[in-house]
Amino acid sequence: MLYFSKLRILFIILFSVLFILIASSNLFKFDDNFFDKKINLGLDLQGGSYLLLEIDNEPVIEQKLQNLTTTIRNYFKEKNIKINNIKIDNQNIFFNVIDNDKQSVLDVFQDENSDLNPYYPRFKSHQLEIEDTGLNLKVNFSRQGLIKLKTSSQDQAIEIVRRRVDEVGTNEPNILKRGNNRILVELPGLDDPMRIKSLLGKTANLTFRFVSNDENDRFGVEKLKFENGLEEATVSKRIIISGENLLDAQPKMDTQTNQTIVSFTLDRVGAKRFGKATSTGIGKQLAIVLDGKIISAPVVRDTIASGSGQISGGFTFQTATDLALLLRSGALPAPLEIIEERTVGPDLGQDSINAGMIALAIGFMLVIIFMFVKYKIFGLITNVTLIVNLFILLGVLTLFEATLTLPGIAGIILTVGMAVDANVLIFERIKEELKDETNNILAFDGGYTKSRTAILDANITTLLAAIILFFMGSGPVKGFAVTLGVGIFTTLFSVYFIARLFTSIYVSRNKNKEKLI
Amino acid sequence: MIAFNKYYNHFNLLSSVLIVVSLLLLIFKGLNFGIDFKGGTLIELRASDSKINVSSLRDRFNQMDLGDVSVKKFGNDTDFLVKFENKDNKKNIIEEIKANLDKSFGNNYDFRRVENVGPKVSAELLKSGVIAISLSLALMLIYIWIRFEWQFSLGAILALFHDVIVTLGVFSLFSLEINLSIIAAVLTIVGYSMNDTVVIFDRVRENLRKYSDIKIFELTNISINETLSRTIITSATTLLALLAIYFFGGEILRGFSLAMILGVVFGTYSSIYIANTVLVRLRVSQKTVLREDDQNKLN
Secondary structure, three states: OOOOOHHHHHHHHHHHHHHHHHHHOOOOOOOOOOOOOOOEEOHHHHOEEEEEEEEOOHHHHHHHHHHHHHHHHHHHHHOOOOOEEEEEEOOEEEEEOOHHHHHHHHHHHHOOOOOOOOEEOOOOEEOEEEEEOOOOEEEEEOHHHHHHHHHHHHHHHHHHHHHHHHHHOOOOOEEEEEOOOEEEEEEEOOOOOHHHHHHHOOOOOEEEEEEOOOOOOOOOEEEEEEOOOOOEEEEEOOOOEEHHHEEEEEEEEEOOOOEEEEEEEEOHHHHHHHHHHHHHOOOOEEEEEEOOEEEEOOEOOOOOOOOEEEEEEEEOHHHHHHHHHHHHHOOOOOOEEEEEEEEEOHHHHHHHHHHHHHHHHHHHHHHHHHHHHHHOHHHHHHHHHHHHHHHHHHHHHHHOOOEEOHHHHHHHHHHHHHHHHHHHHHHHHHHHHHHHOOOHHHHHHHHHHHOHHHHHHHHHHHHHHHHHHHHHOOOHHHHHHHHHHHHHHHHHHHHHHHHHHHHHHHHHHOOOOOOOO | OOOHHHHHHHHHHHHHHHHHHHHHHHHHHOOEEOHHHHOEEEEEEEEOOOOOOHHHHHHHHHOOOOOOEEEEEEOEEEEEEEEEOOOOOOOOHHHHHHHHHHHHHOOOEEEEEEEEEOHHHHHHHHHHHHHHHHHHHHHHHHHHHHHOOHHHHHHHHHHHHHHHHHHHHHHHHOOOEEOHHHHHHHHHHHHHHHHHHHHHHHHHHHHHHHOOOOOHHHHHHHHHHHHHHHHHHHHHHHHHHHHHHHHHOOHHHHHHHHHHHHHHHHHHHHHHHHHHHHHHHOOOOHHHHHHHHHHHHHO
16 A cells, blocks of 8 residues: 555646646636636625526416417317307316317317427427316316426526626626526626616516507507506507517617607518508507506607607616616516525625635644644644645636635535544554554555545545535535535545655655654 | 443433434424525625614614514624515515615615525425435435444434434524525534444444454444544544634634534534444344355355
8 A cells, every 4th residue: 555656656746736736826817828717706705696586487378378269269260160168267278169079179189290289299298288178178288388388488588688687787697597487697796786686677578559548449458557656548459569679779868858768779560560650640649668557658749750769758867778778688578586686795705705714724724733733744744635635626626617605615624624534544543553563564554454444434425415415505505515525535635645655755764663653 | 441331321311312302492492494494585784883783773674564573793793684584575675675774874884795585495495405404314324224234324323313403403492593504514414423433333343353252332342442533533623624614714604613513523422322322232243244244245
């Protein structure tokens, strides 16, 4: 156990030096682009905001089912099957057909090539399920159908969230999917997430609709409140143009009225429709509706054929900027709810770094002094190993660009405390061996060999705990699992290669000395 | 040589009492769950005006109709921790609170940390915490079952349960807060306690093979003594590191390091006085190990 070939010594030295260099790259700025990896600081250390958003898919499902009722009706109309009493209840569509048609309706829904009910061969499932309840036919989304729907609305939502966050211009936001209905947004360095929260909290569904007091409006009417919550207006359900028709939106200052406005440009289709509507609707009020609330309802005075227009509504410059941003980035497919928020101010982050570093330094010193007092020269070997171990640990974290959190720092300190365990097990075993064995080399060899199973056991148990934590834990706690787990491997390396190399050199030079340890 | 085995019965009794008391505390008093597991809102606030203190803050917050509000000093005189349920999960609650505090205190305070955990998330976090701890116990059980004879496994697992239950019992007794980092601490305790037990058990098994004429009562004592200096040194260095975190690592890590300190102390104690006494009570002998060795040879 004490013999090292020249090649192996070279390898150990190179390996250690390499990782020390990698670790120190965090402290010094190298000018070249050869190596630019760094340990990332977690949000708890650098300050920032962590937001977990949940997509409320209920309205999307409602809407899809609503559309589906029309599709079903038209589809079977072509086949001369009459659909009666179609209604939606609790995310199910119910309808009746005459008994003779029942089988053909069921067949359409269960046909793998049906264009009414898409079939996913990979999951061996249709989008929709149909069931004959006896009273009527019941159609609802299958499990796979729901999953497809959710992932597609998640895909859309994450895109819109990304655009909105990017527009605000925070540095290096991290936007990730979680499950099939959640989005995680990490905003490093963001002290006050209020603006982003309010931007993400809006669906931004924009429509232009005429104010209509005509009860017989072909599309139906609905009562909507104004933004200020006081006034109300009856608005047609017919949509002239919607947010999808917008090409651009910008906050502007109206030089005539000295008001802040949002000016917008429409795409070709939108411009055409807007022109037509404004030419036929001169004198009528056109309501601008955002998320079910009327921003303003100006009277149409002229035909607007240029495809651009403006929205006024008593904006401040900030609210106009935000509205323009929301309109540019598009509407969310479904409302988002912030279900978890964690924000750490930058000064608390800095305080945590300082406290963590002081604790690390003091813990390190205490352990080093203790080991030196207890084992003298071998304590010194352990301590040098411990320092190299720390660098290798930081080097590995740098190489993988791991995220260091406050519990992660605690994990490093704990690693320092527990790393000496392996050396202690070996040294204590050597002491025992020396009681019966006079040959130093044999005693040291025996100490290393006989302590091996205990050391392996000890580290595997800690590693198991770290692995579970890594997979079950979230955020900062995950950082703890990473440093604890990586620490085990670097500790084993430094004990069995570095410390053993030093020990072997010392022992072979002092072969005949008594009371070596 | 220290006669640890003289006190096997005394300490078994003590441990039984500790476990029963801890269980009673956990059942009847329960744990003080933080917002991670209970849901709610937490604000860490730093004041730059001496007018802002616990009672003036409590007054302000109580007027805001937030449900149960707790205001505590956090570390030093200028830092405070405010927690409330946020029952209706109001959306812009932080902004409302800021506006309200601005009226009374002007700009003389600063929110250093804000955490808001919705009821759905907290329920999930609690569930995954319980799963994580159960899973780690199960994994340890499997590992030790592969490595040792069943008598040893039983001893190690009992020691493990003892450590986790008594540590949680202390947290219940003093109403210390259970948050995500405490779960991390408990899992690390599980690893550490196991580690400690396994080192002694390794020695017990080695000695069982070596000596056929020494009774397990004596043999465990010999093994404990042989590994004692390692046990002490490793516990000492680990405790030194943990004490450094406890005293210098800041307020946020205090609960975590306290749980770990308790765990290391209980873990060291249980390796000696629970794990080993199980071997004694189950009358483990040389035959136990040799039988297994034979089987391994056959396989």
